[in-house]
Amino acid sequence: MIYRECGVFKPTYAKDMAIFPIPLDRWGIGVILFVAFIVVPVFPSGLWDKILPWSKDYCLSSIFVLFLIYSLATLGLNLLTGYAGQLSLGHAAFMAVGAYAGYNLSARLEWLPLPLVFLGAGLVTAAVGLLFGIPSLRIKGFYLAVATLAAQFTIEWVIAHVSWISGGSVLGTIDTPPMKILGRSIDTPLEKYLLTLFVVVVLTIFAKNIVRSKIGRAWMSIRDMDVASEIIGVSQFRYKLLAFAVSSFYAGVAGALIAFCYLGSVQINEFELLLSFWILGMCIIGGMGSILGSFLGAGFIVLLPIFINQVVRMTSGVMPSDFLSNLELMIFGGMIIFFLIVEPFGLARLWMTIKDKLRLWPFPY
Amino acid sequence: MTFFIEVTISGLLAGIMYSLVALGFVMIFKASGVFNFAQGAMVLFAALTFVRFLEMGMWVWAAFVVTLVAMIVLATAIEWIVLRPLVARPPIILFMATIGLSFFLEGFGQGIWDNQVHGLDCESVLGIPDIPAGWLMEKGLMISQFDLLAAAVAAVSVVLLVLFFQKTRTGRALRAVSDDHEASLSVGIPLRWIWGITWAIAGLIALVAGILWGTRLGVQYSLSMVVLKALPVIILGGFDSIPGAIIGGLIIGSAEKLGEVYLGDYVGGGIENFLPYLLAMVFLWFRPYGLFGREIIERV
Numbered sequence: 117m118i119y120r121e122c123g124v125f126k127p128t129y130a131k132d133m134a135i136f137p138i139p140l141d142r143w144g145i146g147v148i149l150f151v152a153f154i155v156v157p158v159f160p161s162g163l164w165d166k167i168l169p170w171s172k173d174y175c176l177s178s179i180f181v182l183f184l185i186y187s188l189a190t191l192g193l194n195l196l197t198g199y200a201g202q203l204s205l206g207h208a209a210f211m212a213v214g215a216y217a218g219y220n221l222s223a224r225l226e227w228l229p230l231p232l233v234f235l236g237a238g239l240v241t242a243a244v245g246l247l248f249g250i251p252s253l254r255i256k257g258f259y260l261a262v263a264t265l266a267a268q269f270t271i272e273w274v275i276a277h278v279s280w281i282s283g284g285s286v287l288g289t290i291d292t293p294p295m296k297i298l299g300r301s302i303d304t305p306l307e308k309y310l311l312t313l314f315v316v317v318v319l320t321i322f323a324k325n326i327v328r329s330k331i332g333r334a335w336m337s338i339r340d341m342d343v344a345s346e347i348i349g350v351s352q353f354r355y356k357l358l359a360f361a362v363s364s365f366y367a368g369v370a371g372a373l374i375a376f377c378y379l380g381s382v383q384i385n386e387f388e389l390l391l392s393f394w395i396l397g398m399c400i401i402g403g404m405g406s407i408l409g410s411f412l413g414a415g416f417i418v419l420l421p422i423f424i425n426q427v428v429r430m431t432s433g434v435m436p437s438d439f440l441s442n443l444e445l446m447i448f449g450g451m452i453i454f455f456l457i458v459e460p461f462g463l464a465r466l467w468m469t470i471k472d473k474l475r476l477w478p479f480p481y
Numbered sequence: 482m483t484f485f486i487e488v489t490i491s492g493l494l495a496g497i498m499y500s501l502v503a504l505g506f507v508m509i510f511k512a513s514g515v516f517n518f519a520q521g522a523m524v525l526f527a528a529l530t531f532v533r534f535l536e537m538g539m540w541v542w543a544a545f546v547v548t549l550v551a552m553i554v555l556a557t558a559i560e561w562i563v564l565r566p567l568v569a570r571p572p573i574i575l576f577m578a579t580i581g582l583s584f585f586l587e588g589f590g591q592g593i594w595d596n597q598v599h600g601l602d603c604e605s606v607l608g609i610p611d612i613p614a615g616w617l618m619e620k621g622l623m624i625s626q627f628d629l630l631a632a633a634v635a636a637v638s639v640v641l642l643v644l645f646f647q648k649t650r651t652g653r654a655l656r657a658v659s660d661d662h663e664a665s666l667s668v669g670i671p672l673r674w675i676w677g678i679t680w681a682i683a684g685l686i687a688l689v690a691g692i693l694w695g696t697r698l699g700v701q702y703s704l705s706m707v708v709l710k711a712l713p714v715i716i717l718g719g720f721d722s723i724p725g726a727i728i729g730g731l732i733i734g735s736a737e738k739l740g741e742v743y744l745g746d747y748v749g750g751g752i753e754n755f756l757p758y759l760l761a762m763v764f765l766w767f768r769p770y771g772l773f774g775r776e777i778i779e780r781v
Binding site: 203251254262263270273341344389393438441443444446447448449450452456457 | 516563566567570572573574576577578580581582583584585586587588589591592595596709712713715716720748751752754755758759761762765766769770771779780781
């Protein structure tokens with residue numbers, strides 16, 4: 117009774133095709149955006165410290181920004197794997213491309229405004245993704261998954277060894293130049309958070325619209341059965357490569373955000389194979405083929421280590437860090453298996469179930 | 482010229498070691514259609530268990546047997562807990578489950594044992610020192626005895642596996658299952674039992690690979706990364722072909738060593754990480770199912 121579609125009339129086609137046709141969804145999204153854009157920034161930090169065990173600056177710069185960036189990266193992988201059905205194990209490498217492209221653009225072209233730096237980083241990464249997407253036209257399934265590992269290792273090596281890209285230091289360490297938008301410098305945690313949030317919101321709306329357009333339907337047809345979709349006239353060449361390009365674009369922007377808004381100083385080993393697997397794990401836990409799932413999965417994975425740390429600290433005092441990292445691995449691996457067995461569509465499906473329940477609640481008859 | 486031969490031979494020998502890991506993949510893929518990413522974690526787990534039992538003062542053979550029992554228990558548990566609930570799901574879901582499994586095993590193995598680096602002494606475990614073989618030295622070739630022994634072990638394992646597949650009753654059942662799950666069920670082959678055996682054999686291969694690789698690299702976390710060396714080997718050879726795993730390993734091993742020695746200087750080292758993958762992709766472009774893989778004919 118609380119959440120319902122009935123009584124929502126759509127007298128025009130435009131209303132029928134609205135991005136959130138149900139009023140309650142619109143309200144919900146509005147409240148979330150309001151909290152994220154207005155409430156969090158103006159929330160007094162003194163009160164914040166009393167409620168949560170971490171200070172506001174720490175929350176903003178270490179948890180929220182990381183969550184948003186991982187969500188963006190997961191969203192990109194979800195478009196490729198969850199919607200277009202092409203399993204990729206090289207996502208972290210594309211993030212690296214974005215980070216280094218963003219650095220080079222802003223360091224070499226100092227007049228370039230920051231939004232264009234992010235856009236450029238995304239476009240460069242999209243081009244690289246397109247290149248490594250070419251094998252998907254010939255090979256598929258596991259052969260393709262392993263072939264995407266080629267992207268991971270090749271890109272890692274190229275960035276580390278070509279000094280024109282990475283500045284020539286051993287691990288390819290780069291320090292991002294200070295950020296400026298319209299003459300206003302962005303250096304406090306709050307400003308970085310707002311910048312990241314803005315980019316993520318814009319790209320999320322973009323993704324949401326892609327997947328409900330012709331392109332998204334073509335991707336889903338390829339995912340469900342590529343031979344059949346080719347026969348009904350969906351160009352595999354165009355849409356597979358487009359999926360790789362768009363997915364890499366998201367990864368690239370996420371990588372640039374990591375470099376500029378999260379770490380400030382990046383080394384190539386931030387983007388090793390393990391990160392690719394973590395992002396794939398977020399994708400699975402959140403829900404394959406779901407925009408919302410990308411956020412839920414990323415939130416889960418970002419909060420998990422913090423949560424484990426807190427629980428262990430509360431129950432048994434100090435633990436060796438070896439033990440903690442092993443425990444984290446076990447829980448992460450166990451979670452992936454658990455979700456695949458119990459809920460193959462991830463946390464997003466849980467939300468669907470809740471919605472179904474809410475439709476009837478509190479009068480289930 | 483001698484140098485070239487030396488590099489090629491050592492590459493081929495390293496390639497056989499890759500094949501050994503790749504064999505574990507192929508075994509499981511053939512019998513159950515699961516692309517088992519956790520093979521690397523199994524190698525790590527087996528080697529860790531083995532080395533810790535050795536450090537407790539066990540004899541080599543006793544430790545081997547005890548570890549083998551542990552691997553069989555582990556394989557059964559995996560089959561029971563992870564695979565059984567996932568029967569009849571798309572292969573990609575199973576693959577992701579094995580990624581989760583590999584995280585879990587890495588944490589679990591290091592959790593019950595430890596995160597330290599354990600040396601595995603070649604002489605005390607395998608009975609021969611890791612020095613260049615004398616009879617080859619006379620011809621001017623520097624090839625380690627250990628490499629030769631490892632290659633011999635790998636070759637023997639392959640021969641045994643092929644014999645097992647071709648000549649025994651269980652092997653025939655395995656081949657039937659790999660051909661068609663449902664048809665083999667209908668003629669009375671116990672699918673669960675067969676899968677259990679497959680995973681146990683994969684565990685045995687992981688143990689052998691773990692001992693050999695552990696001797697070479699030391700038993701530690703990075704041992705599970707051996708899997709990344711085996712992946713190009715299996716896509717080059719084809720997922721479901723035992724000869725493919727061997728020949729793929731030989732090609733990748735020798736190409737990697739030759740590339741590192743002859744190209745490495747020009748482009749600046751470390752190319753052995755991605756060269757195998759690029760090579761495998763070149764092969765895949767012409768043969769999308771690997772050199773010996775079975776071509777899948779798709780119908781709508």
